Amino acid sequence: MLELNSIESGYGETQVLYGLTLTARTGRVLAILGRNGAGKSTTLKTIMGLLPRKSGEILFEGKPIAAQPFDIARSGIAYVPETRDIFPSLSVRENLEIAAKRFGGSNPEWTMDRVLDLFPRLSERMDNGGTQLSGGEQQMLAIARGLLMNPKLLILDEPTEGLAPIIVKLIHDKLQELKEAGLSMIIVEQNFGFATSLADDVVVVSKGQIVWTGNADQIKADEEAQHTWLGV
Numbered sequence: 001m002l003e004l005n006s007i008e009s010g011y012g013e014t015q016v017l018y019g020l021t022l023t024a025r026t027g028r029v030l031a032i033l034g035r036n037g038a039g040k041s042t043t044l045k046t047i048m049g050l051l052p053r054k055s056g057e058i059l060f061e062g063k064p065i066a067a068q069p070f071d072i073a074r075s076g077i078a079y080v081p082e083t084r085d086i087f088p089s090l091s092v093r094e095n096l097e098i099a100a101k102r103f104g105g106s107n108p109e110w111t112m113d114r115v116l117d118l119f120p121r122l123s124e125r126m127d128n129g130g131t132q133l134s135g136g137e138q139q140m141l142a143i144a145r146g147l148l149m150n151p152k153l154l155i156l157d158e159p160t161e162g163l164a165p166i167i168v169k170l171i172h173d174k175l176q177e178l179k180e181a182g183l184s185m186i187i188v189e190q191n192f193g194f195a196t197s198l199a200d201d202v203v204v205v206s207k208g209q210i211v212w213t214g215n216a217d218q219i220k221a222d223e224e225a226q227h228t229w230l231g232v
Contacts, residue, residue, distance in 0.1 A: 001024055001025055001026040001060070001061060001152070001153060001184055002023070002024040002047070002058070002059070002060050002077075002153060002186070003022075003023050003024075003057075003058070003059040004020060004021055004022050004023075004043070004047070004056065004057075004058050005021050005056055005057045005058075005059070006019045006020070006021055006055065006056040006057070007019070007020045007021070007043075007046060007053060007055075007056035007057075007058065008020075008053065008054040008055045008056055009042060009043075009046040009051050009052065009053050009054055009056075010042065010051070010054070011042075011051065015054065015208070016039045016042040016208050017039050017042055017043060017046065017208040017209075018207070018208040018209050019056070019209060020039070020043060020056075020205070020208060020209060020210060021210060022043075022203050022210055022213075024153065024184065024186050024201075025184070025200075025201065026184055027182050027184055028184060028200040028201055029179050029184075029185045029186075029187060029198050029199045029200050029201070030185070030186045030187070030199065030200070030201045030202070030203065031186075031187050031188075031189060031195040031196065031198065031199035031201070031202045031203075031216070032044075032186065032187070032188045032203055032204075032205060033188075033189070033192070033195060033202060033203070033204045033205070033219070033229075033230055034204055034205035034206055034229065034230070035206070035229070035230065035231060036190075038205040038206050038207065038208070039205050039207070039208040039209075040157075040188040040205055041082060041157055041158075041188060042208070043188075043205065044079065044081075044155055044157050044186070044188060046058075047065070047072075047077070047079075047155065048069050048072055048073075048077070048079045048155070049065075049066065049067055049068055049069040049071075049072050050069055060072075060075060060076070060077065060153075061076075061152070073103075073149060074103075076150075076151050076152035076153060077151055077152070077153045077155060078146035078147070078149040078151035078153070078154050078155065079146070079155045079157075080142045080143055080146045080154070080155065080156045080157065080159065081142075081157050082157040082158040082161055084138050084139060084141075084142040085142070086130045086133075086138055086141050086142055086145070087130055088129065088130035088131045089129065089130070090129065090130060091126065091127050091128060091129055091130075092122055092125050092126045092127070092128055092129075092130070092133070092141055093126040093127065095130065095141055095145055096112060096115065096122075096141070096144060096145055096148060097112075098145075099145045099146075099148035099149050100112055100148045102149075103148060103149040103150050108148075108150050109150055110147045110148050110149075110150050111148075112148070114147075115144040115147050115148055116144075118144065118147070118174055118177065119140040119141075119143070119144050119174065121137060121140060122137070122140055122141060122144060125137060135162050135163055135167075136163050136164065136167035136170070136171075139159060139163065139167070139171060140171075140174075143156070143159070143171075143174070147178075151183075152184060153184045153185070153186065154178070154183055154184070154185045154186075155185070155186045155187075156175075156185065156186070156187050156188070156189075157188045158188060158189060158190060159171055159175070159187065159189065160172075160189065160190075160191050160194055161190075168191070168194065172194055172197070172198065175187075175198055176198060179198060185198075187199065192226070192230060196216045196219060196220050197216075199215075199216045200215060200216065201213075201214075201215055201216075202214055202215060202216055202218070202219045204219070204225065204229045204230065206229050211229055212225050212229055
């Protein structure tokens, strides 16, 4: 579904990714693991056009990906950043309506009713502003907004960052539901257990390069790789 071939990218003159190559397959969950500063979030930002590629190729459904973030979103990729980036001055309803109206189409798979069924807590907070939500509620809103874009691929950067254990479990259960429904996902996550319990495929990044590739069962059994590349 999504292929990155020999990607080099970074921030200004600071290069972070060095020939990074990976594949996310249709109907599967790919976890990108690595220590802080390894290049995981840079990879996602490069996919979404938020950082320019110095070289390399990104293909989505076999075609070169668009250059601009809004065109990438229109092509069917939804991105939930680590910072969540909900609109704080807008209500929950308004945050959701922005995505629903722009990406809903004539017969959308994801509707307002469906995302509220997935995250019923949001239905109780529809008139609250973004700044009035807890961290967990903001994450629910960010994911719900991404789903209302009716994506073919959902990308999540550190979805459990700063959340209480009970909310982490809730987010895990909801992502598991999405996986079982067949939604393709890429997850960057520091929580090893969370990531590997959801993932089908796993890549490990270190210093901007892929250093380990396999499936979730393999990385859970590979204690040497966990210690060397993840510090688990």
